[in-house]
Amino acid sequence: MTKERDRGAGRPRLALSLLGGVHIALDGAPLTGFVTLKSQALLCYLAVTGRPHSRDALAALLWGDTPEEDAKASLRQVLWNLQKVVGAHVSITRQTVAFDRSVPHWLDVDAFSSATRAGSARAIGAYSRLAEAVDLYAGDFLAGFYVRDAPEFDEWAAAKREHLRQHALGALEQLAEHQARRGAYSTASEYLGRLLQLDPWREDAHRQRILLLYYAGRRDAALSQYASLRSVLQSELGEEPAEETTTLYRRIRTGAVERPVPPPARHNLPAPPTPLLGRQDELVQLTGLLEDPACRLLTLLGPGGIGKTRLALQVGQDHVDDFADGVFFVSLASIHNLDLVVQAIVDALKVEAGARRSAPERLSDWLKSRQLLLVLDNFEHLLPAAPLIARLLAACPALTVLATSRAPLHLRGEYEFPVPPLSLPDPGRADPPDRLTDYAAVRLFLERARTVRPKFALTAGNAAAIAAICCRLDGLPLAIELAAARIRLLSPEELLTRLEQSIALLADGAEDLPPRQRTLRNTIDWSYNLLSEPERTLFRRLAVFRDGATLDTVAAVCGPLAAGGTTEGADVDLLRPLGSLSDKSLVLRKDGSNAAVRFTLLETIREYAAERLEASGEGDTVRRQHAAHYLALVEQVAPELHGPQQAARLAQLDAEHANLSAALRWCSERDPTTGLRLAAALWQFWLLRGYWSEGRGWLKALLRRAGSDAPARVRAQASSAAGHLATYQSDTKAARALLLEGVAIWRGLGDRRGLADALHWLGREYAS
Ligand SMILES: Nc1ncnc2c1ncn2[C@@H]1O[C@H](COP(=O)(O)OP(=O)(O)OP(=O)(O)O)[C@@H](O)[C@H]1O
Ligand SMILES: [Mg+2]
Structure with missing residues (x-):
């Protein structure tokens, strides 16, 4: 709500602006006809206090130094004047006088107070309300308005002035902090500039502004901010700035202050490839729900393909600035293990891997102090993980969760929002x-x-x-x-x-x-x-990928499409049917900014393709190829995880995380030996990424399933890796047992390199 809107909407007749001086207007024109300043003072007092006052009290307020009878007579005269000038707004009885709040009017003090109140709640839109509040604060309450011989009124005005000014200072401080956190240093320094106009004594604010101006690339302005601090302190107190401030000034002058690290991203929402159509009503309703502080878990419900994800992305996009720490999207479609739900959230938020603490602990610690909207997409197959979300919401007071799901999460306090179909013409009516x-x-x-x-x-x-x-x-x-x-x-x-x-x-x-x-x-x-046979074949086979795949991978796993063909040149072979599937909206192309193009399926469509794949009898063959492909990839990439290519290799494996899990899942059922090889090659990735329990879970399950069928070298690798991960999890007993097992196998193999590594880790485990 802006000042303009407040004034414009109901066309209030009387507008009282008391911040930064007294301006009283009626229907947009300055109001004249007050016989004395005390008439105006009384009107201000009545409007701001907003409650009835006895005539005695008002006489004492404005004529406290005058004999009682004279005071009452003066009050009568002033009331008579008010009745004439703004009669509709004051109700006067024999005993009491009040400002009638039910008559439309506008009072900046009220608007300011309501904006600061809304701004200090943790609700969404809080910062824009605060910005509104500071815009309303045109200056101190009744600035320059002095009423002679009315000490009680003066006292009241001074107290009110101080109270409002503290609120304005608080709002400016919060806004500066908020803007600085998002990296808007210039805006942040402007807010602090306004704060210093109100309160030039605050050396901490001067210091902060010096730094912000410098961060904003305004070195000269930063240096003159220091000069103005000095002159304020010199002229008023005869003091010098504190050591800390002077040191900062010197360091800026000599260029010794580092530029700030860019603030963390405020959202990770994928940019939708096409504009959103319709949904205006839904967006208004959803905004209303999110603004309600009681609504902390909002679920978009509906069948596959109705547009839940698309709508959730738009809601997120619209509210990036309403959540101090932004909006984060987590795709859960390819997550199958409840433990990995937390991991997926941790990854999306880029919560740092902490030492020896579980992922849920790190996550709720990290979220505890943040105001953030978490979008959890495709929750329907993870309903047993709902209590985890409840715990997270209970532990993190400023967290809001927007879920999309084909079924409700059934948590207390969940707001269900059934997503309707797109708006439709009436079938019975022929619209032009x-x-x-x-x-x-x-x-x-x-x-x-x-x-x-x-x-x-x-x-x-x-x-x-x-x-x-x-x-x-x-x-x-x-x-x-x-x-x-x-x-x-x-x-x-x-x-x-x-x-x-x-x-x-x-x-x-x-x-x-x-x-x-x-x-x-x-x-x-x-x-x-309607698809051609090769298109159908390719489409079904694409169901084995989770989070899509690059063209090379599709060729290696899905080619050749015709019986008797070879995978040689299969990528060229596949381009045509792939293009055709994409034209038919069955396959989506995702062009990453610096990554290779990936081909993906919407979840509903992937489920359908998977059904077809199983019915075709090819499921196992294709999944075996999928696993073999990823094993080859990981075995090739893993040795480079500790070299100069680390970042690129980690990113490559990150992009395939869901595919790797899918391959491991299939292997643990159908081919544990390949699975164990894959896990043994992947363990460094798990270690570096902090996916310790995920990694150990796979290694343990696959060691058990593969048993002695797996080559000794693979078992040695897997046991040592599991032991090493257990060390990171402070699981001493398991770590030692697994590492010892690894040592024994390496020794039996006579592999000195493997043995050396395993002994080294074992030594570290005992030392820690
Ligand atoms: N309002 C819209 N404007 C434009 N395109 C839309 C709109 N709503 C949905 N779509 C498109 O329709 C398709 C299905 O939508 P979406 O993926 O959001 O469905 P969903 O309800 O999330 O399905 P699922 O339950 O399978 O995840 C997508 O290609 C999406 O881009
Ligand atoms: Mg969806």
Whole structure:
């Protein structure tokens, strides 16, 4: 709410601005007609206190030095004057006088107080309310307004002035701190400049401003800030600045102060490749919920493909500045282990790996002092992890969680928000074409159709068919995207006919599904059936990837598509069907800024592809290839994890983290020996990234499953690695046992290098 809006909206007749002087206006024009200053003083007093006062008290307030009868007579005269000038706003009885708050008016002191109050709550939007408050603070309360011979009024005004000024100082300080934390040094220094105008004595603020100006690249201004501090102290107190301030000044002068490290990123939201369509009402409602301090867990609910993720990303984007520590997105779709939920959050927030403390402890410690929105995407398959989120919310008072899920988390205090379909035309009414674009579903259809047929347009001829397609698809964004992709070859009328035929045909198999899910399922089925054989094969096989894969990997794992082909040159072979799947909205292309392009599937679509893969009987073969590929990759990359390529190699493995987990999961069921090799090669990655319990979990399970089938060298490697990770977790007993086992196997193998490493770790374990 801005000053303008406050004044403008209800067109208040009377506006009282008492901060930075007294300005009283009626309908926008300065109000005249006050017989004395005391008339104005009384009006201010009544408006600010806002409660009834006895005539005796008011007489004492303004004429305390005058005999009682004279005072009362003066008061009568002033009241008579007020009644004439602002009669609608004061109610006067024989005993009491009050400002009538129910009559529309505007009082800057009230607006200021309500903004500082809202700003000090931990609610979202708090900082913009504080900024509003300091904008309202045009100067001290009743600055320059002196009423002679009214000591009691003076006393009241002085106390009020001091109170408001402390609030303004507090707000300026908080704003400066907030801006500095986000790296907006120039803005932060402006706030401190305003603070120093109000209170030039605060040496700490001067010092802070010197530093901020320097950080903002204004070295000269920083140095003159020091000069002005000196002159303030000299002229008023005859003192010199403190040692700390002078040292800072000297260091800036000689260039010895380091530039600040850039502040941590305020969000990690992936940029959506296309603009959001519709959803205005939903965004307003969701903002309202987030502004409610009681709402700390908000779940966007709905079937696959309805647009939960897309909406959550937009909410996050809209509120990045409302959360002091930003907004962070965590994709949980490929997480299968409850322990890894915390790890995924820790990774997204980049919480530093701390010494010997568990990930949940580090996470809640880190979040405890932060005001942050955590977006947890695809929670539905992790519902047993919900209590963990409850614990996190209880431990971290300024944390808010926005989850997307196909089912509620069922936690106390959870706000459920069912995401509706996109807005749809009424199927029974023939809207004219230009009205149809009011509906988000129609706009989505048109936008997606244009990506495959740039000249495609809504016309009087095809409007009815397009409206019918959107309705037939229940306004489900994913279904609309899949259908629109077919516009390259079919007219809307043809598309509608085929959709209706095939959906009627397909509907039989899916009767147990809820209606929208059935629509989606049928639409995916329909898209799939229209694919060529090589496209189908590739599409199914892509289901083995989690978080997508690069073209090379897709070629190695999914090629060749035709029986008897080779993987030689398979990437070229795959480009065409991959491009075609992407045109059909079945595959997404993600262009990372500096990483290779990755091909991914939306979760609903991946689940469908996985079903098809199992039905084709190829599941095991492809998953075996997937595991073999990642084993080769990790064995190649691992030796470089300790060299100059470390950062690049870690980033490479980070990008494949979900694929690596998927490969390990498959191996532990179907091929533990390969799994153990993979785990033994991966352990340094786990160590460096702090994924200690994840790593130990895999090593332990795979050692047990692979047993003596695994080559001794691999077992030695795995035992030593597990022992080393156990040391990091302070699990002394297990660490020693595992390391000793490793030592024994290395010794049996006569491998001096392996033995040396294992003994070294064992020694360190005993020493620690
Ligand atoms: N309002 C919208 N504007 C434009 N595109 C949208 C909109 N809503 C959804 N989409 C698109 O529709 C597809 C499905 O949406 P989304 O992935 O958000 O669904 P979801 O509900 O999260 O599904 P799942 O449960 O499978 O995770 C995506 O390609 C998304 O970009
Ligand atoms: Mg989603």
